[in-house]
C-alpha cells in the first residue's frame with residue numbers, strides 16, 4: 001500500500017500561480033510562465049510505498065525542498081493532490097493537518113535544529129513533550145531511540161558538547177522517538193564530513209532494516225541517493241525526470257540529462273548481478289552422458305558449463321570439455337560411453353554470486369573463476385550467468401546487451417523467459 005502519494009502536484013510561487021499552472025498543463029515551459037511566477041514543482045506524481053526509502057535527488061533549485069514542504073503539509077499546493085495514508089491533505093482542517101503532521105510525520109533537517117539549552121535526552125524526548133506525554137514515558141522512549149542511534153551514555157550532555165555527526169544522531173533519535181510511520185529527511189547528512197556521512201548512511205540503512213519506516217530522503221548527492229534509495233526520483237527544473245531503482249537509472253537513464261548526471265557514479269558499487277544475469281549458452285544435467293555433454297559444450301564453443309539439477313534447478317557445479325574429452329579418449333570405450341557427468345566430473349562451484357552481489361564483489365569473485373560467474377538464489381537455485389565482458393561493459397557505462405557478441409538466443413535458441421517456464425525445462429538452454 002502506498003504510504004504517501006503525490007498526484008500531478010504543482011507549486012508556482014507568484015501572484016498568477018493558477019494561470020501559470022494552466023499554461024504549464026497546456027504545454028508551456030517553465031521559462032514561458034516565468035512572467036507569472038516561479039514554477040518550483042511541475043506535475044510531480046509518485047507513490048511512496050510503506051517501508052520504502054524514496055530519495056528525491058536533484059541539484060540546487062530543482063524543487064526538492066518545495067516538494068518536501070508540500071509533503072508535510074507546510075506549504076499549500078497550487079494544484080494536485082498529496083495523500084498520506086489515503087488521506088488527501090487538502091481535505092483536512094488546519095487542526096487535523098497538525099495532528100497528521102504530529103502523529104504521522106517526523107522531520108530530520110540538515111542543520112539538526114536541536115534545542116541548545118536542553119540535554120540530549122530532552123532534545124530526543126521533545127516530540128513527545130509537545131504531545132503532552134508524561135515525563136517518564138517520553139524519557140523511556142527517548143532513551144530507546146538514543147540507544148538505536150548509538151548515543152547511549154550521552155543523555156545528559158548538551159548538544160554543543162557533541163560533534164556534528166553526533167548532533168545529527170540526536171536529530172534522528174528525536175525523529176524516532178516520535179515513532180511516526182513517515183520520516184522526511186531534508187539533506188539530513190549533507191552538513192557532515194564524508195566519513196561521518198557514510199557512517200550515518202550505513203546506520204540509517206541498518207535502522208531501516210529493523211524499523212521499516214517510510215522515508216522520503218532529499219539529497220543533491222547522487223551517490224548518497226544510490227546508496228540509500230530503494231527508488232530515486234531525479235528532479236530537474238521542477239520536474240521529475242525519472243523514478244526508478246539505482247540500477248534502473250544507471251542502466252536505463254530516461255534522457256541525456258540523467259545519463260550525464262549518473263555518468264560519474266561509482267557503478268561498481270551500485271550495479272548488481274541481477275541486472276547482468278543472462279541465460280547460459282548451455283547447461284549440463286547430471287544424468288547427461290559424457291558424449292552428450294561434450295557435444296553440447298563443443299556445439300556452444302565453450303570450455304565448460306554449469307551442471308544444474310533437472311527440475312529443482314539447483315546448481316551442482318561445473319564440468320569441463322577437456323576433462324570429458326580426455327576421459328572418453330583414454331577410457332575403455334564401452335564403459336566410458338555409459339558414464340554420466342555425475343560420475344565424478346562435477347567440480348563444486350564456490351564462486352557463485354547472488355542477485356544482490358555488486359559488480360565490485362563480482363570482479364573479486366571472477367578472478368579465480370574459469371567460467372562466467374554463476375548466479376544463484378540464496379538457496380542455491382541456478383538463475384543464470386554473468387559474463388566478464390558484460391561486467392566490463394556495465395562498468396564502462398554501456399548496455400550489457402550490447403556486450404553480448406553471441407547472445408544465448410543465437411547459440412541455443414533459449415531465452416531468459418524459458419527459465420521461468422517449467423514446460424521448457426527439458427530443452428532449457430539447449
Ligand SMILES: Nc1ncnc2c1ncn2[C@@H]1O[C@H](COP(=O)(O)OP(=O)(O)OP(=O)(O)O)[C@@H](O)[C@H]1O
Nearest residue numbers: 013038039040058059060061062063064065066067
Ligand atoms: N518562497 C519562495 N518564493 C519564491 N520562490 C521560491 C520560494 N521557495 C523556493 N523558490 C524557488 O523555487 C525553486 C525551487 O527551490 P527549492 O528550494 O525547492 O529547490 P531545491 O532543489 O530544494 O534547492 P536547494 O537544495 O538549494 O534548497 C527555486 O527557483 C527557488 O528559487
